Amino acid sequence: MSNIEQARRALLRRVLEGEGNASLPDRRAAFDNSGFAEPLSQLVAKVAGNAPGITDEDIDRVRQSGLSEDQIFEIVVCAAIGQASRQYDIAKAALEAARRN
């Protein structure tokens, strides 16, 4: 049966602990969707909760705040993986609870 756990853990280790252009605390904050000031907080919140609502201006504001495109790339990737991880963890907990009863 398919088992993504090993690959999923490797992905999380890479984006949250490996080398990058954004700092490790910033990548973790993006993953957690917390801890940023504007304009980054708005972009990260939209990646997590309303990605279709992201506009060119959202990206431009973050760019103008001094972040490089590579840093924005990494932060957006971490924000997307963070939201998917929270959903996955909630669903796996529900699955295990159903298995127990």
Add this chain to the structure above:
Amino acid sequence: MRLKILDSGHGFGTKVLFALIRAASRQRVLDVIKLVKYRPDFYGTPMSEVTQEAMRGASPWSVGDRELMAAFIAKINRCEFCTKAHSAVADLAYGNRTKAPAALSDLESSGIDEPLRATLVMLGKLTKEHVLDADDVRAVIAAGASFQQIEDALAVSFSFNIIGRLADSFGFSVPPPRAFDAGAKYLLARGYR
């Protein structure tokens, strides 16, 4: 694409690869390929390992079923690129062009098998509301799905709740249907690595 690096920041070898893809397919290189090939050690390579296992690893679900799940999750997330891309793969995998569009248009009247219908309902709730509890899982079991099928569906959900967000965040352009058809043939033949 909203980041120039994702459009044109690739290394020389990758740019040669893109030229070959354009020549062979007579289509623009899809933005999703540009994303996974940009600094692939950071995102593309480890993410492709996850997606390959979720979409092509051994599972009680068929490839078509899992591609339909991917398209369904994308539709809930309002990601046009991913909905069209994975609907096209589902069509090809199922061998007909009606099953996936019917499920995406109106799940309840689509006539798909009950375990798959209930699983899609569960994935829709998780994707839209970000919540799920044991009763939601039990409802899928009662509809005839196995625990393993639910676990495998959650793996699809993990992958496509990432990919859809990135497609919309980075502003993937939505190409014409023939480009999705070409991409579907590739994904069905070669998978996600």
